[in-house]
Amino acid sequence: MAEQVQEYLKVERQQPWREELRKAMKAKERTDITRVKMPEEDPHFRATNSNEVNLGLTKEMALQEARRCLDCANPTCITGCPVNINIPKFIKRIEQGDFLDAARVLKDTNTLPAVCGRVCPQEVQCEVNCFYVQKLGKEAVAIGHLERFAADYERDSGNISVPEVAEKNGAKVAVIGSGPSGLAVAGDLIKWGYDVTVFEALHEIGGVLKYGIPEFRLPNVIVDVEIDNLRRMGVKFETNFIVGKTAGIEELKSEGFEAFFIGSGAGLPNFMNIPGENYTGIFSSNEYLTRVNLMNASNDEYDTPVYSGNHVAVIGGGNTAMDSVRTAKRLGAEKAMIIYRRSLEEMPARVEEVKHAMEEGVEFLNLNNPLEYYADERGQVNRMKVQKMELGEPDSSGRRRPVPLEGSEYFIDVDTVIVAIGVSPNPIIPSSMPELEMSDWGTIKVNKETMESSVPGVFAGGDIVRGGATVILAMGDGRKAARGIDEYVKARKKK
Amino acid sequence: MNRIVEKEMLNKNVVKLVIEAPRIASKRMAGHFVIIKIDEKGERIPLTIADADPETGTITLIIQRVGVTSHKLSLMEAGDMLEDVVGPLGHATEVEKLGTVLCAGGGVGIAPLLPIARSFKEAGNRVITVLAARNRELLILEEEIRACSDEVIIMTDDGSYGRQGLVTHGMEEILEREKVHLAVAIGPAIMMKFAALTTAKYNVKTIASLNTIMVDGTGMCGACRVSVGGKTKFVCVDGPEFDAHLVDYDEMIMRLGGYDKQEREAYDRYVAAGNGA
Ligand SMILES: Cc1cc2nc3c(=O)[nH]c(=O)nc-3n(C[C@H](O)[C@H](O)[C@H](O)COP(=O)(O)OP(=O)(O)OC[C@H]3O[C@@H](n4cnc5c(N)ncnc54)[C@H](O)[C@@H]3O)c2cc1C
Ligand SMILES: Cc1cc2nc3c(=O)[nH]c(=O)nc-3n(C[C@H](O)[C@H](O)[C@H](O)COP(=O)(O)OP(=O)(O)OC[C@H]3O[C@@H](n4cnc5c(N)ncnc54)[C@H](O)[C@@H]3O)c2cc1C
Ligand code: SF4
Ligand code: SF4
Ligand code: FES
Numbered sequence: 001m002a003e004q005v006q007e008y009l010k011v012e013r014q015q016p017w018r019e020e021l022r023k024a025m026k027a028k029e030r031t032d033i034t035r036v037k038m039p040e041e042d043p044h045f046r047a048t049n050s051n052e053v054n055l056g057l058t059k060e061m062a063l064q065e066a067r068r069c070l071d072c073a074n075p076t077c078i079t080g081c082p083v084n085i086n087i088p089k090f091i092k093r094i095e096q097g098d099f100l101d102a103a104r105v106l107k108d109t110n111t112l113p114a115v116c117g118r119v120c121p122q123e124v125q126c127e128v129n130c131f132y133v134q135k136l137g138k139e140a141v142a143i144g145h146l147e148r149f150a151a152d153y154e155r156d157s158g159n160i161s162v163p164e165v166a167e168k169n170g171a172k173v174a175v176i177g178s179g180p181s182g183l184a185v186a187g188d189l190i191k192w193g194y195d196v197t198v199f200e201a202l203h204e205i206g207g208v209l210k211y212g213i214p215e216f217r218l219p220n221v222i223v224d225v226e227i228d229n230l231r232r233m234g235v236k237f238e239t240n241f242i243v244g245k246t247a248g249i250e251e252l253k254s255e256g257f258e259a260f261f262i263g264s265g266a267g268l269p270n271f272m273n274i275p276g277e278n279y280t281g282i283f284s285s286n287e288y289l290t291r292v293n294l295m296n297a298s299n300d301e302y303d304t305p306v307y308s309g310n311h312v313a314v315i316g317g318g319n320t321a322m323d324s325v326r327t328a329k330r331l332g333a334e335k336a337m338i339i340y341r342r343s344l345e346e347m348p349a350r351v352e353e354v355k356h357a358m359e360e361g362v363e364f365l366n367l368n369n370p371l372e373y374y375a376d377e378r379g380q381v382n383r384m385k386v387q388k389m390e391l392g393e394p395d396s397s398g399r400r401r402p403v404p405l406e407g408s409e410y411f412i413d414v415d416t417v418i419v420a421i422g423v424s425p426n427p428i429i430p431s432s433m434p435e436l437e438m439s440d441w442g443t444i445k446v447n448k449e450t451m452e453s454s455v456p457g458v459f460a461g462g463d464i465v466r467g468g469a470t471v472i473l474a475m476g477d478g479r480k481a482a483r484g485i486d487e488y489v490k491a492r493k494k495k
Numbered sequence: 496m497n498r499i500v501e502k503e504m505l506n507k508n509v510v511k512l513v514i515e516a517p518r519i520a521s522k523r524m525a526g527h528f529v530i531i532k533i534d535e536k537g538e539r540i541p542l543t544i545a546d547a548d549p550e551t552g553t554i555t556l557i558i559q560r561v562g563v564t565s566h567k568l569s570l571m572e573a574g575d576m577l578e579d580v581v582g583p584l585g586h587a588t589e590v591e592k593l594g595t596v597l598c599a600g601g602g603v604g605i606a607p608l609l610p611i612a613r614s615f616k617e618a619g620n621r622v623i624t625v626l627a628a629r630n631r632e633l634l635i636l637e638e639e640i641r642a643c644s645d646e647v648i649i650m651t652d653d654g655s656y657g658r659q660g661l662v663t664h665g666m667e668e669i670l671e672r673e674k675v676h677l678a679v680a681i682g683p684a685i686m687m688k689f690a691a692l693t694t695a696k697y698n699v700k701t702i703a704s705l706n707t708i709m710v711d712g713t714g715m716c717g718a719c720r721v722s723v724g725g726k727t728k729f730v731c732v733d734g735p736e737f738d739a740h741l742v743d744y745d746e747m748i749m750r751l752g753g754y755d756k757q758e759r760e761a762y763d764r765y766v767a768a769g770n771g772a
Contacts, residue, residue, distance in 0.1 A: 201581065201713050202711065202713075203532060203539075203578070203579040203581070211715075240580060240581035241518075241581070242581060242713060245522075245582065245584060246519065246581070246582070246583070247522070267713065267715040268715065269716065269717045271717065271720075271727060273727065277727070278720060278722060278727065278746055278750065279749070281753070283717070283718070284717040284718075287710060287716035287717055287718045290716050291710065295538065295539070296536070301536055302537075302538075303537050303538040303563055303564060303761065304538040304539070304710075305538075305754045305757035305758060305761065306757075307757075378749070378752065379750070379752070379753075380753075426715070427714065427732070428732070
């Protein structure tokens with residue numbers, strides 16, 4: 001962290017109210033408290049509906065958990081948070097009982113705390129860096145749960161603070177894509193007086209938060225409240241607008257937009273390109289989740305159809321795979337399986353998601369890799385061939401490489417297969433802007449400080465730059481880009 | 496929200512809708528399509544832009560009733576609103592002056608064929624068009640096609656109009672008779688398959704416009720995938736036009752049937768709810 005930030009944190013920590021709270025309880029008493037358990041919907045019941053699985057902490061639980069935080073002189077947790085939320089400050093506000101102010105602290109750096117509190121992989125970000133884990137060998141302070149608590153409290157109280165908006169400065173900025181990175185850019189720039197329009201290809205705002213992450217993990221209303229907030233602050237949203245198709249960046253320039261942010265995500269699904277993969281009943285996770293989450297396909301009143309398979313195999317081990325397999329379970333699958341070529345330890349999905357999937361009865365076929373699909377005479381998939389794997393030497397990523405076990409092939413009966421092995425950057429914008437410098441992986445190259453691309457005035461962030469990351473990293477990029485855009489526009493005005 | 500400004504039934508199963516969509520109207524070129532959604536509960540379906548008028552800011556869609564959504568569309572009237580219209584999608588047709596272009600359209604495929612035939616004509620080509628329909632009543636856009644073709648051959652399955660026979664019969668006649676530089680075939684997958692087999696015999700480069708099932712139309716879902724020359728392609732972003740000789744039509748036909756059961760059930764529910772076919 002930069003020195004000024006350290007200095008700022010120190011000054012904040014010396015505030016009398018913080019000192020008082022620290023003295024109110026002995027450190028030993030704090031560390032003796034056991035970590036709170038998130039109340040959850042019963043696994044058997046929840047696997048039949050799309051209600052949120054995590055129910056949220058009660059006030060008492062939140063107060064108790066907040067007491068565990070030691071308000072460290074060197075709050076290492078903050079270094080683990082990509083947007084450097086002032087974690088001890090918001091937690092101490094909770095301990096004080098001032099939940100609304102806790103939410104305000106969160107919003108200083110995080111536009112979507114109710115979302116991040118739910119979907120951040122805390123166990124590898126803020127929480128893994130908590131003093132409890134690093135020095136005490138105990139379970140981390142439940143930073144994510146507390147973040148969600150404060151944000152939910154604020155929303156339920158009806159006292160959502162709509163940040164103040166500076167006087168309009170007359171500069172028009174176009175944000176392309178309404179995922180977390182785009183929403184973060186819009187949130188900052190509107191506060192600073194910009195005229196901001198968000199262009200979204202789909203008919204709904206929110207990107208992956210809407211079409212990807214299911215209702216049982218992130219209810220749409222949570223996202224909608226945040227979008228409404230941005231609307232109230234003056235952000236304009238244009239849905240059904242594909243930049244590069246409906247209008248290009250050049251045309252938007254001629255309509256007065258001075259700077260651009262590309263947050264178009266990594267929407268292109270990868271397939272394994274193995275025989276039979278185009279049979280019917282085999283989907284990308286994007287298609288499956290989009291049908292259910294964006295198009296409401298599992299509700300008969302909506303016109304979009306979806307497969308509610310009986311024997312569903314999901315290929316992959318990331319969040320997308322977990323979301324797909326848990327969705328399949330909810331659509332009535334008798335057997336819902338994860339087929340993953342490494343072992344449980346290497347699984348990139350959040351620990352909580354894996355745990356929830358197991359509780360809900362998902363079968364894990366780890367160290368298994370699909371080789372081929374077979375179908376009935378109508379082309380409907382009915383069987384797949386898989387091969388067992390073992391772990392060999394670590395590869396360049398440090399993970400042990402899966403090696404096929406010769407002669408271990410066997411067959412599994414399936415009627416639905418969902419391929420969730422990753423996504424590639426969406427090529428629509430790059431192909432409409434040949435002057436944009438791209439990496440070999442199809443991501444947009446940017447200056448890491450300003451997030452500006454090779455084209456002056458065009459900034460980018462989120463998955464289109466990172467090739468698939470997390471909500472909070474996308475938002476962090478968005479906030480950095482907002483500063484970059486602000487500097488760019490100001491420099492232009494001076495000329 | 497996009498307003499329907501004009502509606503006309505071209506025959507008992509095909510409706511023409513003119514829709515306000517100024518941005519799309521000014522950008523669109525032959526070969527482009529849109530994705531529309533009727534209302535909150537509707538599904539997203541792809542439809543070719545059959546015509547557009549940048550002056551009035553409207554696009555024309557020609558829709559054949561096959562299931563719930565196309566049926567609902569056929570019941571909409573001028574003044575009604577479509578909740579979502581997005582486009583123009585897909586690659587535009589590569590139009591250049593080649594010489595003679597043979598256009599073949601079957602059924603509602605004549606609608607997407609029209610702007611393509613028109614563009615080739617405007618680029619200075621000799622355009623010969625073969626139109627095919629089950630019977631006279633189902634033939635659409637004859638007049639418009641005639642206006643941009645140097646010659647038109649009409650084939651009907653039952654011989655009720657033009658000549659009796661399949662689209663390939665008409666194509667074969669032209670291919671036997673003169674040098675064709677490019678063929679374009681648009682219609683049901685099975686028709687495109689046989690049209691491609693026909694032109695392959697004469698070594699004539701052919702393009703087909705594929706009408707796979709789609710969801711987003713932006714390359715995000717892969718519902719529209721099809722094998723072309725042994726490689727998986729996404730019709731919405733890589734197409735919709737491909738080298739007709741490389742497309743795996745059998746796979747495409749199989750994938751088009753992927754939701755048959757659900758769609759039939761949905762249609763039965765729709766009819767049971769009092770909506771007659
Ligand atoms: C199923 C799933 C589960 C996930 N779970 C988690 C999780 O638990 N925790 C976590 O931190 N991360 C998770 N992620 C990853 C996270 O969602 C992404 O990293 C994040 O959403 C990326 O944000 P983004 O701003 O880059 O854009 P996205 O959210 O990808 O949104 C991009 C938007 O841009 C639009 N767009 C694209 N092209 C254009 C164009 N030309 N014109 C206009 N609009 C365009 C798209 O339609 C889309 O709405 C998950 C991802 C998926 C798919
Ligand atoms: C790029 C593109 C352009 C198209 N242009 C036009 C057009 O200009 N006019 C037009 O009428 N149609 C066009 N189509 C086809 C149109 O999208 C489908 O007819 C429509 O989605 C059917 O929806 P539905 O709810 O009425 O029928 P559904 O209930 O979805 O389907 C009913 C029956 O139609 C079959 N079907 C479903 N989708 C398709 C499809 N894409 N093509 C052929 N059969 C299908 C199903 O197998 C089923 O048997 C186009 C498709 C694509 C991909
Ligand atoms: S935003 Fe994510 S990483 Fe940062 S504190 Fe909150 S949960 Fe932790
Ligand atoms: S490291 Fe842990 S205990 Fe220390 S301030 Fe951060 S959350 Fe609190
Ligand atoms: S329609 Fe979704 S990728 Fe083509």
